Amino acid sequence: MxxxxxxxxxxGLVLAMAAGAAGTAVAEEKKDWGAYKVGDKRSxxxxxxxxxRAMQDDNFQNPAMLWAxxxxxxxxxxxxxAGKSCASCHKTPDSMKGVAVSYPKYVAAKKGLExxxxxxxxxRTENMKAKEWKYESKELLGMTVFVRHQSLGMPVNxxxxxEYAPFFEKGKAFYNQRRGQLDxxxxxxxxxxxxxxxxxNLLSQGQGNGFPLxxxxxxxxxxxxxxxxxxxxxxxxxxxxxxxxxxxxxxxYVMWRGQGLPIETPAVRN
Ligand code: HEC
Ligand code: HEC
Numbered sequence: 001m002x003x004x005x006x007x008x009x010x011x012g013l014v015l016a017m018a019a020g021a022a023g024t025a026v027a028e029e030k031k032d033w034g035a036y037k038v039g040d041k042r043s044x045x046x047x048x049x050x051x052x053r054a055m056q057d058d059n060f061q062n063p064a065m066l067w068a069x070x071x072x073x074x075x076x077x078x079x080x081x082a083g084k085s086c087a088s089c090h091k092t093p094d095s096m097k098g099v100a101v102s103y104p105k106y107v108a109a110k111k112g113l114e115x116x117x118x119x120x121x122x123x124r125t126e127n128m129k130a131k132e133w134k135y136e137s138k139e140l141l142g143m144t145v146f147v148r149h150q151s152l153g154m155p156v157n158x159x160x161x162x163e164y165a166p167f168f169e170k171g172k173a174f175y176n177q178r179r180g181q182l183d184x185x186x187x188x189x190x191x192x193x194x195x196x197x198x199x200x201n202l203l204s205q206g207q208g209n210g211f212p213l214x215x216x217x218x219x220x221x222x223x224x225x226x227x228x229x230x231x232x233x234x235x236x237x238x239x240x241x242x243x244x245x246x247x248x249x250x251x252x253y254v255m256w257r258g259q260g261l262p263i264e265t266p267a268v269r270n
Contacts, residue, residue: 015204020240035153038260042113044269047195047204052216056268064145064214064266067221071146086143089127096150097117100263101157106253113248117144117223135242141212141221148212148265155262158255171253174246180237189231190225201270206231207258208251212268217270224251 036043045053055061055082073182075093088094104115114122120143122131133140144203160168169211175186189198197203211224218226228238240246 020076035262044204067142070142080128082129100148100151151263171249180235182235208254209261213267
């Protein structure tokens with residue numbers, strides 16, 4: 001585990017980026033990105049290939065809509081000892097409109113953050129007396145997609161002050177900290193190199209507004225924490241657990257970076 005291989009790997013990566021950067025058009029053919037661009041903030045949509053954007057734009061082509069439909073079915077399904085469904089209490093899915101924009105949220109009883117996946121699971125255990133759904137299960141992804149989709153087009157609006165402040169600072173520190181064998185921080189790829197090509201990928205700002213989303217590479221839908229784990233592994237650093245405190249703080253910081261961008265769930269990416 002000497003220093004040398006890591007240095008070489010890093011140099012190789014930077015060279016690959018630089019080489020790719022030459023002559024790379026950053027999906028600029030569409031001049032007016034509308035809501036997908038807010039000030040300097042750009043949704044991953046604006047970096048995606050035209051075919052990928054077309055898949056996202058058309059509900060019949062967007063494979064993630066199957067997950068949304070699974071979520072809709074579960075919304076009405078009675079489960080657990082209390083004999084209730086989501087609909088028993090929340091009535092129509094319309095009641096979820098605008099809910100997603102402010103997650104993750106601070107929960108006093110936990111003295112910590114909770115994301116939408118965990119909020120849904122808390123309703124299952126506390127209000128339905130049903131079992132938690134596993135992270136990345138079709139059920140939890142489906143319901144999360146379905147609930148977030150009710151806020152489609154609404155701007156991300158997370159809180160970062162007051163009791164949120166320490167978590168925001170923790171997320172920010174995580175974002176800027178070098179890690180792994182490649183010794184790179186999130187910031188290096190998604191701030192410094194955003195808009196350049198790294199191997200087959202065009203680096204975006206790494207925004208979270210489209211999650212959970214369908215990735216062609218995954219042939220399925222995945223959560224934001226799955227993406228975090230993938231990005232940690234890319235620099236050969238050990239990923240944290242789904243729903244871990246580290247990733248919740250990171251989620252808050254990442255959502256804040258995209259404050260004002262529209263909820264796109266379910267987005268489609270490479
Ligand atoms: C027995 C009634 C009950 C059932 C069943 C129930 N919930 Fe809830 N849910 C609540 C209550 C009460 C709240 C807290 C209301 C509030 O914060 O304004 C809540 C809050 C929520 C929130 C957070 C809303 C916000 O503004 O942040 C979400 C999301 C949610 N429920 C989703 C679900 C889903 C999905 C299901 C089904 C899997 C479900 N709930 C089942 C009673 C229920
Ligand atoms: C070595 C470069 C690299 C590093 C470091 C890196 N990522 Fe990424 N990330 C990528 C690539 C490549 C993609 C896929 C293309 C894109 O959207 O940038 C990606 C995608 C993402 C996306 C999805 C964006 C979208 O619209 O679909 C998020 C969110 C993200 N990264 C967050 C992070 C976070 C948080 C960190 C730090 C833990 C991080 N990344 C570190 C390379 C990196």
